[in-house]
Amino acid sequence: MTTTFFTPVQSGIKEVEALMRTQVDANQHPDLKAALDHLMSAGGKRIRPTLGLLVGHMLGGNHEKLVILGGAVEMLHTATLVHDDLIDGALLRRGTPTLNARWSPAATVLTGDFLFARAAKLAAEADYLPLMKLFAETLAIIVGGELTQMFAAHGSLNRENYYQRIFAKTASLFEMSTLAAAMISTEDESIRAALKAYGHETGMAFQIVDDILDYTGDQGAVGKPLGSDLLNGLVTLPAIYYAEGHPDDPDVRAIPEGGWTDNERVARLVGRIRASDAIQQAMAEAQAHVERALQILEPFHPSTERDALDELARYIVDRSF
Amino acid sequence: MTTTFFTPVQSGIKEVEALMRTQVDANQHPDLKAALDHLMSAGGKRIRPTLGLLVGHMLGGNHEKLVILGGAVEMLHTATLVHDDLIDGALLRRGTPTLNARWSPAATVLTGDFLFARAAKLAAEADYLPLMKLFAETLAIIVGGELTQMFAAHGSLNRENYYQRIFAKTASLFEMSTLAAAMISTEDESIRAALKAYGHETGMAFQIVDDILDYTGDQGAVGKPLGSDLLNGLVTLPAIYYAEGHPDDPDVRAIPEGGWTDNERVARLVGRIRASDAIQQAMAEAQAHVERALQILEPFHPSTERDALDELARYIVDRSF
Numbered sequence: 001m002t003t004t005f006f007t008p009v010q011s012g013i014k015e016v017e018a019l020m021r022t023q024v025d026a027n028q029h030p031d032l033k034a035a036l037d038h039l040m041s042a043g044g045k046r047i048r049p050t051l052g053l054l055v056g057h058m059l060g061g062n063h064e065k066l067v068i069l070g071g072a073v074e075m076l077h078t079a080t081l082v083h084d085d086l087i088d089g090a091l092l093r094r095g096t097p098t099l100n101a102r103w104s105p106a107a108t109v110l111t112g113d114f115l116f117a118r119a120a121k122l123a124a125e126a127d128y129l130p131l132m133k134l135f136a137e138t139l140a141i142i143v144g145g146e147l148t149q150m151f152a153a154h155g156s157l158n159r160e161n162y163y164q165r166i167f168a169k170t171a172s173l174f175e176m177s178t179l180a181a182a183m184i185s186t187e188d189e190s191i192r193a194a195l196k197a198y199g200h201e202t203g204m205a206f207q208i209v210d211d212i213l214d215y216t217g218d219q220g221a222v223g224k225p226l227g228s229d230l231l232n233g234l235v236t237l238p239a240i241y242y243a244e245g246h247p248d249d250p251d252v253r254a255i256p257e258g259g260w261t262d263n264e265r266v267a268r269l270v271g272r273i274r275a276s277d278a279i280q281q282a283m284a285e286a287q288a289h290v291e292r293a294l295q296i297l298e299p300f301h302p303s304t305e306r307d308a309l310d311e312l313a314r315y316i317v318d319r320s321f
Numbered sequence: 322m323t324t325t326f327f328t329p330v331q332s333g334i335k336e337v338e339a340l341m342r343t344q345v346d347a348n349q350h351p352d353l354k355a356a357l358d359h360l361m362s363a364g365g366k367r368i369r370p371t372l373g374l375l376v377g378h379m380l381g382g383n384h385e386k387l388v389i390l391g392g393a394v395e396m397l398h399t400a401t402l403v404h405d406d407l408i409d410g411a412l413l414r415r416g417t418p419t420l421n422a423r424w425s426p427a428a429t430v431l432t433g434d435f436l437f438a439r440a441a442k443l444a445a446e447a448d449y450l451p452l453m454k455l456f457a458e459t460l461a462i463i464v465g466g467e468l469t470q471m472f473a474a475h476g477s478l479n480r481e482n483y484y485q486r487i488f489a490k491t492a493s494l495f496e497m498s499t500l501a502a503a504m505i506s507t508e509d510e511s512i513r514a515a516l517k518a519y520g521h522e523t524g525m526a527f528q529i530v531d532d533i534l535d536y537t538g539d540q541g542a543v544g545k546p547l548g549s550d551l552l553n554g555l556v557t558l559p560a561i562y563y564a565e566g567h568p569d570d571p572d573v574r575a576i577p578e579g580g581w582t583d584n585e586r587v588a589r590l591v592g593r594i595r596a597s598d599a600i601q602q603a604m605a606e607a608q609a610h611v612e613r614a615l616q617i618l619e620p621f622h623p624s625t626e627r628d629a630l631d632e633l634a635r636y637i638v639d640r641s642f
Contacts, residue, residue, distance in 0.1 A: 025465075032472050086430060109430055109433075112434075116464075117464045121457040121458060121460075123457070124458075133445040136438065136441035137442060140438035140439055143434045146434075151350035151428075
């Protein structure tokens with residue numbers, strides 16, 4: 001798979017990764033050092049720092065500060081993944097064993113905390129108070145969202161809850177990346193607001209597509225069974241659309257009352273959701289977010305970076321990552 | 322027990338506690354809200370915010386910012402306790418059940434993360450970048466210390482390791498409280514350095530006394546069995562002094578090779594340490610830290626706050642909290 005929107009930031013991303021590696025002290029215990037190195041390097045597509053670098057460069061921002069921002073955002077993201085895997089009891093992520101699978105919960109908790117601490121320290125190194133505030137607020141939103149998800153009634157078919165959840169889980173950090181990059185690069189409030197909105201739209205689209213892939217994805221690539229969200233009591237957009245279209249389906253009606261704990265019932269429901277037009281409806285909603293993101297970019301002067309942001313937005317609904 | 326050094330900051334501490342409570346949103350799940358309220362209110366002596374308020378008021382600093390600092394420091398402290406209890410598997414702290422005893426590890430991890438996030442958000446609200454940097458650095462030191470402790474060889478009789486550990490565990494946050502309060506209150510670098518050193522000395526003394534109480538304390542008040550540190554492979558100052566004085570004691574020689582896992586051996590050793598002069602030697606070392614703290618205060622103009630800081634330092638070696 002060749003994606004070209006990474007091209008303009010390829011060297012910037014390498015700098016972000018090098019910066020992240022410097023956060024691992026040489027005098028740490030070899031096991032810990034190995035785990036941190038692994039976490040830092042096995043890091044997916046670096047979509048969050050890519051967003052920041054593209055936005056910042058489009059607006060002529062300071063490259064060094066944008067690299068620091070990218071490192072802080074990606075380390076914050078990595079920290080939340082480490083704690084998430086512990087919370088979910090996940091043993092694999094992207095096909096490789098999680099820290100949680102190989103270590104004690106205690107070591108996993110502390111490694112996540114360490115990444116939080118270093119992410120905050122990096123954010124502080126940008127020497128820009130509004131960035132620190134945004135960083136702290138975003139961390140509070142992400143953790144608050146996870147807590148709500150844990151304490152909220154499982155199996156809830158509520159659309160509003162869903163949007164709040166995916167904002168906290170994904171869109172908040174996308175939004176932080178683009179807004180912080182804009183704040184570093186321009187004083188113009190309308191430009192900042194526009195790029196914040198671009199991050200929001202792409203983040204919402206990204207998570208909706210992620211949730212669709214839980215129903216339609218290649219099991220091997222996704223690394224978990226189809227419908228695993230629903231099996232965990234997590235109702236995502238495809239299930240919400242299906243429920244709205246089939247309010248009398250007994251399996252749908254059972255979900256809020258704990259039906260998600262019944263494997264057979266969930267398997268049946270997942271099959272019906274996949275065969276329904278709920279998947280297309282959810283995808284159309286993701287597509288609408290992408291369209292709004294593209295509209296936001298339109299007034300900006302054409303540039304390599306604007307083109308890349310355009311392409312990145314389109315890629316979100318067309319990806320398998 | 323009446324302690325008077327709290328008197329000058331009594332109303333300030335109430336403000337700190339009120340500020341901490343505002344960090345718990347009303348729309349949180351009742352169980353979570355109850356747990357957070359409990360964590361925020363069952364908070365010991367508030368020694369860290371007391372340090373900041375006394376130092377800041379002595380130097381004529383802005384009260385509102387000092388209250389924010391106090392809230393951030395105390396929430397950071399609370400967050401580390403929540404994760405510590407999870408890591409240690411502790412079921413009681415100060416005689417009350419920990420979150421860990423009543424909740425799933427997942428909920429405990431997230432509640433700690435939530436407190437971290439809110440502490441960072443509070444720190445950012447002081448609108449002062451150096452404070453945020455200090456906050457991030459201190460968090461990194463604390464977590465780094467816990468990681469080192471987890472990965473380091475247990476039963477190590479190394480004095481340097483011990484000092485590094487108690488700095489990371491306790492003195493770093495004491496030092497942050499006094500330094501940050503000084504930074505908020507004065508531009509004078511020598512005054513800042515002096516109060517940073519005061520925080521360092523009192524913090525080191527505090528943890529040394531804490532470690533002594535693990536050998537000598539009233540079991541009921543401490544809430545854990547005597548010698549529990551050594552039983553966990555944690556060699557503290559009394560054991561280090563004893564080992565230095567009795568290098569040929571076979572129980573001492575066995576400790577680095579895993580002897581701390583042998584309950585009978587540890588019980589015997591704890592008894593011998595208690596009966597030796599190691600306890601007095603460790604206490605004299607704590608006392609020396611206190612003396613240095615008092616010397617640091619000497620050049621400052623007499624004031625209620627200076628007297629209280631004096632008293633606080635003396636109280637550390639004379640306490641049972």
